[in-house]
Amino acid sequence: MSIPYIYRAMIVKILSSAATFSGVQYNEAKIAKGTAQLLASENFSLLHLGPSGIADMDYKGYLQTWSRADNNRQTVKQPQFHAVISCEGREKDAYELQDIAQQYLEKMGYGENPYLIYFHSDTNNNHVHLVSSRVNAEGRKIDDSFERTRSQQAMKEVLQQDxxxxxxxxxxxxxxxxxxxxxxxxxxxxxxxxxxxxxxxxxxxxxxxxxxxxxxxxxxxxxxxRYTAPEARVKQLRALITKYKPGLEEKELKALLQTRFGVELVFHQAKGKDTPYGYTLIDHAKQQVLKGSQVMKLSELLHAAGPVSAAQRQAQRGEQASQWTITSQAEARILQRVFHLHAGSLKVNSPKDEEAREYASDRLNSMLANGKALPDMLESNGWSIARLEGQHYLIDKREKAIHPISELTTRRPDYGTAPVLDMDRELSPQASRQLECSNGAVTELLQLLAEGLHQSGWSAAQERKNKRKLKR
Known part of the structure; x- marks a missing residue:
């Protein structure tokens, strides 16, 4: 996912490119629900507003045609440009955001292109969605080199910040x-x-x-x-690392400490070397910077501790699972199976994030439209697929989110070509023990769960086959 850039009370985020202009469909659906309005539709020279208005398919079709070469062949594989600009709370109204968005599009090179600006107020922050084509009037792709840096500079210029x-x-x-x-x-x-x-x-x-x-x-x-060593905090940080380090990979430990406790681990490596020679702790919560050696020797930090108890594993996995966005009981149940947690141990912790869902939808629809095989899609995006009570869900390890696939696409992926985690199936005692003894990394847990569920399915099928033989 693209990284948002913050300018005082303004945020601009460029969403992923897409083969189809699904951003139009997303925003028009919001209009139909009464949670959005179309503020601007510029440079659509051949479209004229009739008594019933312009359908989203007209906008999509125009943008698609605009993005094609003269021989009707689309040379830019993912022509959609889709961005979001938001303010803090209700600080700016729809038309102030529209003015900012139009200046931003001009500076990014999209001012002469057909573009749409939609206003949304269905979250805590007023925001606008911008949809255009990455192809200019001459049929060439608009320069997207250093796009994030240029986006940052463009917004700064618009806001005339010091x-x-x-x-x-x-x-x-x-x-x-x-x-x-x-x-x-x-x-x-x-x-x-x-x-x-x-x-x-x-x-x-x-x-x-x-x-x-x-x-x-x-x-x-x-x-x-004037530095004074914070002895009490040093002891506290050592205790935290000692508690959560067992069973966690380096990246997972770093993520947990930063998101949960506001402590950033910065490893120092020589150029061309994979192994760090030292590390620093930036304690944002207490505004302290500590040499790693003050808290724990590097060798001790990087090497696993002694045996991990079942209670420790449950606590660590619970901490990891709680970092995920959970918007429904179904998602909680799926994560409980993945992290091998007790039933009812996870609760809904977040409302639906429409922008995150849209981002996943764009990626999925784009790859499906390009004919990419489902196993390749899962591997390249860090996704897995689960089935619970007949519904399929996309598990996004990188974004730590789960989405019902029916909310992402109207297409039907070929689930028969890829492993699907059947969450309604029981694990064998042996598979359950393997999960219980694993190191708790989500990638390993998903792999073990997939193998265990597959084995359980094979065993169940074999048992049914044996019963049929006995009846004969």
Missing amino acids: VGEEMRSNVNKALGFNFSTAAQFRLLLEGQGVKVEDDGISYCFIKYGRIVSALDKAEVAEKAA
Whole structure:
């Protein structure tokens, strides 16, 4: 999924490209529900609004035709440009957002293209969806190189933000931390997207390709000299890592510490080397920076601890599962099977995220339209498929979300070509024990569950076959 860029109270997010203009269908469906309105439909020169209005298929058809070459062959495989611009709360109304969106499209190179702007107010933040074609009037693809960086700069120009003020905020935030070395101070700024250069007297701060400001190195040195080691917090962090480290892979441990406790693990590696030579903890919750050795030796952190008890495994898996977006009891039941948790241990923790669903829908429909095989789709996207009470669900490991496939596409994937986790099937005692003893990584758990369910299905089929033989 694309990363959102934040500008004070504004966010712009470029969604995934798509082979079809499904963004039109999504937004028109919102209009039909009364939760959206079409603010602008520009440069659709051949379409004229009749008494009954313009159907979404007319917009889609126009955009599709616009995106084709003269020989009626689509040369840009995924021509849809789809972005979302949102404000904080109700700070801006529909027409203020429309004005921002049109200026943004102009700066991104889509101003002369046919485009649609839809306003939504069905979430806590007012926002607009922008849909256009990545093909220009000459039939060439609009330049999308460094698109995220250009998107960031375009929005800044639209909002006429003071980059100097933003940099002061970045530096003041870093200076607000308790750190012991200049390297830690630089690490804090780099985490905010600021490049730091040392000219011998000052630290020069670079953002958006230019030096924005500088700070006397002596000021940073004086701050570092006042550092006091937070002994109580060190003990607390060591206890947290000791508790949750067993059974977790490095990436999973990093994600858990950051999302659950506000602690970022930064590993330091030499160029061309896979093994880190050290690490730093950035404790955002307490505004502390700690050398890894203050908390736990690197060798101890990277190597597994002793035997993990069943209770520890349940606690770790419960923590991992709770990081997933759960919007229904069916999703909770699926995750309980995947993480081998007790029934009723997971609850709904989030409302439906329509943008996340739309993102998954775009990816799925695009690949189905291009004839990609289902097993290849699952592997390339980190997806699995589960079936519960006759309904199929898409499990997205990367986004930590589950979606009913019927809400993502009207097409019918060929489920017979790929492994499907039958959540209504019972596991054999042996398969259950294998899951119980696994290290708890979601990829391994899904693989073991798939093997266990397949084995259980084969055993059940064999048993039915034996019964039929006995009857004869």
